[in-house]
Amino acid sequence: MNFTFRRKRISGILVVMPANERCFDEEMKNFNFPPARSLKLKEVMGFDKRRIVTPGVCVSDLSVFGLQKLFERGWLRREDIDALLLVTQTPDHFMPATSCLVHGRLGLKHDVLCLDINQGCAGFVIGLMQAFMLLEQEAVKKAVLINADVLSRKASPKDRNIYPLIGDAASITVLERDTQDSVIYGNVKADGSRAEALIIPAGALRLPSTPETAVLEDVGDRNLRAKDHVFMDGSAIFNFVQTEIPPLIESLLKQAGVSVDSVDYFLCHQPNRFMLEKLADKMKVPYAKMPNNVVEHFGNNGSVTIPTLIAFNLGERLLKESLHVCLAGFGGGLAWSSLLLKLGNMEFNSIVEYK
Amino acid sequence: MDKVEFCQKLAEILDIEEVKLEDVLNEFEQWDSLAVLSALAMADAKYGVTIRADEIRSVVTAGDLANLVEEKQKQLALKP
Numbered sequence: 353m354n355f356t357f358r359r360k361r362i363s364g365i366l367v368v369m370p371a372n373e374r375c376f377d378e379e380m381k382n383f384n385f386p387p388a389r390s391l392k393l394k395e396v397m398g399f400d401k402r403r404i405v406t407p408g409v410c411v412s413d414l415s416v417f418g419l420q421k422l423f424e425r426g427w428l429r430r431e432d433i434d435a436l437l438l439v440t441q442t443p444d445h446f447m448p449a450t451s452c453l454v455h456g457r458l459g460l461k462h463d464v465l466c467l468d469i470n471q472g473c474a475g476f477v478i479g480l481m482q483a484f485m486l487l488e489q490e491a492v493k494k495a496v497l498i499n500a501d502v503l504s505r506k507a508s509p510k511d512r513n514i515y516p517l518i519g520d521a522a523s524i525t526v527l528e529r530d531t532q533d534s535v536i537y538g539n540v541k542a543d544g545s546r547a548e549a550l551i552i553p554a555g556a557l558r559l560p561s562t563p564e565t566a567v568l569e570d571v572g573d574r575n576l577r578a579k580d581h582v583f584m585d586g587s588a589i590f591n592f593v594q595t596e597i598p599p600l601i602e603s604l605l606k607q608a609g610v611s612v613d614s615v616d617y618f619l620c621h622q623p624n625r626f627m628l629e630k631l632a633d634k635m636k637v638p639y640a641k642m643p644n645n646v647v648e649h650f651g652n653n654g655s656v657t658i659p660t661l662i663a664f665n666l667g668e669r670l671l672k673e674s675l676h677v678c679l680a681g682f683g684g685g686l687a688w689s690s691l692l693l694k695l696g697n698m699e700f701n702s703i704v705e706y707k
Numbered sequence: 708m709d710k711v712e713f714c715q716k717l718a719e720i721l722d723i724e725e726v727k728l729e730d731v732l733n734e735f736e737q738w739d740s741l742a743v744l745s746a747l748a749m750a751d752a753k754y755g756v757t758i759r760a761d762e763i764r765s766v767v768t769a770g771d772l773a774n775l776v777e778e779k780q781k782q783l784a785l786k787p
Contacts, residue, residue, distance in 0.1 A: 386736060396745070397741075574739070575740075587740075587759075588760050626744070
């Protein structure tokens with residue numbers, strides 16, 4: 353499904369990164385694999401350092417911290433938030449919405465729409481689209497999009513499939529109307545028949561958590577995980593990305609009538625270096641145009657990878673200039689989505705540490 | 708398909724000297740999720756076929772995997 357948005361812009365991104373750093377070389381001792389194979393995995397996937405929260409830290413903690421920084425630095429006024437969207441799959445509670453908890457803790461105005469969106473790695477792009485749609489309303493002058501997850505809390509430390517790649521983080525993106533007559537192109541797709549490729553089987557109402565769902569099991573691949581833990585079918589996700597993302601982006605560029613060469617950067621979700629290199633190969637895009645260095649520094653932090661990529665690699669640059677970028681998110685659901693826009697002349701674009 | 712070359716590619720993925728067509732994949736200590744993923748990527752990049760995770764788990768020997776890739780290539784060639 354294709355979308356177009358007119359006169360909208362991203363005015364700033366602030367990423368909130370936990371100060372707590374983990375290192376693959378230390379953690380590989382926990383896995384039931386020969387060290388040589390784990391080192392090979394590190395080399396191929398680009399695993400090295402990652403950031404995760406300390407015990408007990410929740411999505412609303414990272415989000416409130418980030419918004420307070422924006423208020424302190426004068427980058428956002430609390431009374432200007434007309435919509436507060438929060439994309440997460442690791443909410444503080446089933447109910448109420450974590451966006452409402454953030455709203456309450458900051459004492460924000462009542463004239464506001466608070467909305468949680470349950471999306472994973474496609475959640476930055478899908479969240480932006482929701483915010484652009486809200487900005488069609490005259491009453492909404494600024495929309496704030498929070499992407500935040502603490503998925504490390506749901507990953508088994510003995511599951512080499514997922515534990516060494518997971519990162520935690522939050523990002524706050526401020527969106528507003530553009531005074532220039534700009535056009536943003538987008539598209540979105542979903543396939544719920546492949547929902548089980550990325551799932552936390554237990555802990556909600558279909559399969560409530562019990563002592564049994566907390567038992568670690570080896571399902572035959574030397575990894576130990578419980579039903580309370582996040583499960584990822586790595587091979588299915590690899591095929592999904594290789595099969596669905598090149599045509600998604602191709603169709604977006606066609607819709608916009610532009611060529612691959614005219615795009616400055618393809619800023620994709622960051623599952624790991626391996627998958628991004630294979631994606632770039634398939635799309636015949638040079639690696640320099642599709643940066644893949646988030647996992648090695650911060651881990652895969654779900655819907656926060658694209659803002660992390662932007663702030664980490666293009667932080668200063670996008671304050672002064674504007675680039676033609678394609679964003680692509682893909683993950684749990686399954687859901688996949690892309691956007692083509694001019695990104696730049698931002699008021700802020702940086703990373704702060706959460707301690 | 709050049710099966711000698713296919714076996715060489717598999718040997719590179721497994722980080723070993725040699726793979727023979729009759730070798731049972733599960734008997735290699737190195738045949739882990741990374742090796743499976745690398746084999747899927749090799750089938751895609753070199754032979755232009757997509758192998759599903761359940762298909763690769765159902766093959767026994769290196770030769771079976773080569774046959775699966777070859778079969779997929781034939782199906783692809785038959786498509787209009």
